[in-house]
Amino acid sequence: MKPTPVKRTLLQRWRGAWRRWSLWTALVLLVVSMLATMVWLAGRYEASQVQTRLERDTADAVSDIRTALTHNLQSLQALPSDNPSHLAWEVEASDLLRNRRELVRIELRDANLRMRTHVQSPYRPVAWDMRLRDSGQSDLTIACANARRLGGPAYSSSYFQPHGDGLGSEMMELCVPLSASGRTLGYLVATYALQDILANLVGHNLTRSQEASFTEADGTRLAVLGAARRGSRMFSAQHLLDLPGSTLVLRMDSWHSAPSLFPNVLTALVTAMSIALVTVMVVLVRDNRRRLRAERDLADALAFRKAMEDSLVTGLRARDLEGRITYVNPAFCEMVGFSPQELLGLSMSAPYWPPERVEEYRQRQAIRFAGTMP
Structure with a gap:
């Protein structure tokens, strides 16, 4: 049975309406997907900028620490060592400890690593166990063995040193061989506190809004400095601090909250473009509705005229x-x-x-x- 003219007209109208609305739906989905992609790319760009800035700050912090350690080494080598019993060495070493708070202790030892004299920092009281310190497996002994093998200054790996107040901190030894005419006369040993290295050798502008820490290879934190602002997303960067005989990992963490309405210029441009696209779509919809209304009125007028002429x-x-x-x-x-x-x-x-x-x-x-x- 063939459809009646009324049903045929309704079917044609339904097909035309479905075709028009399907095109508009596809256009809306395309615009929404494009805007979502642009916003996602803006977020990725912002995150990459934050990560790049954090990695640059980490590299600057490592450079500052390396430069300061080099200056300390030069100051230690400038201490008088020809007459260890003289008070001049202890006076100059004490002045150096007062000016360099990252140094905890300075010792002068002979070629067999026996203690000659030493001075200790007035800022950090530490209960030293000399029997453990003078043992053959101590970090000091290992650092001096590396210094003798390398023929120059050598650092030890970090170790935990208890304090007199029941607490403790991570320490690191620096052993500088003293030689004359190719013969080793003794060793100059300086003890660093990792926490004080972060506090005194890293720029305060880097730790004001970020958290700096020395970590082991497995991520265990040895010393932490800085109260980073907590947020919804964390960014991290690591950089190796290569020292003769030892290697430390400096890690910096930064937390960022969700971006605001206009976190940067790119997001502002994306927002303006989104508003412009939505406005254009609204104008197109209104224009299409007016055109469809005019076509419908024209079709009705033509149908009316044809009916009149045919009659x-x-x-x-x-x-x-x-x-x-x-x-x-x-x-x-x-x-x-x-x-x-x-x-x-x-x-x-x-x-x-x-x-x-x-x-x-x-x-x-x-x-x-x-x-x-x-």
Whole structure:
């Protein structure tokens, strides 16, 4: 059974509406996906900028520590060592400890690592166990063995040293061989506190909003400095501090909260572009609705006119400027006995003209199209 004209019209309207709304839905999904991608790329760019800045700060901190340790080494080598029993060495070593708070203890030992004299920092009281310190497996002994093998200063790995107050901290030894005429005369041993290295050798501008720490290879923290601001996302950067005989890992952590409405220029541009795209879509929707309304009104007017023309008993025919028949109504077709397909497009003559007057009608038609009325 064939569908009725009403059902056919409804089906055609439904198909047209579905086609239009499917296109608009695809456009909306495309715009939303593009905006989401742009916002995601803006977030990635912001995160990369934060990570790059953190890695640059970590490299600067390592450079500052290395430079300060080099200056301390030069100051230690400048201490008088020709007469260990003289008070001049202890006075200058004490001055050095007061000026360099990262140094905890300075010792002067002979070629067999026996103690000659020492001074201790006035800022950090430490209960030293000399029997453990002078043992053959102590970090001091290992550092001096490396210094003798390298023929220059050597650092030990970090170790935990208890304090007199029941607490403790991570320490590191520096052993500097003292030699003359190719013969080792003794060793100068300096003890560093890792916590004080972070506090005194790293710029305060780097630890004001970030957390700096010395860590082991497995991530265990040995010393921590700085109260980083907690947030929803953490960024970390690590950098190796290569020292003769030892290696430390400096880690810096930074927390950032969720970005604000305009965290940077890129996000502001993305937001402005999103607003512009949404505005353009709204304008397009309104323009499309007006166009559809105009097309619907025009279709209704054409349908009404065609219904009126089809119901007339008067024959109607229309020609263009070149004389071709462009329109005939049903009444005209009934009068002349020809269908619209047989009449449309004819120009020079019409099949319904009487044969004896064809030439007369052609002349009249030529006169009319020439603009001259008979």
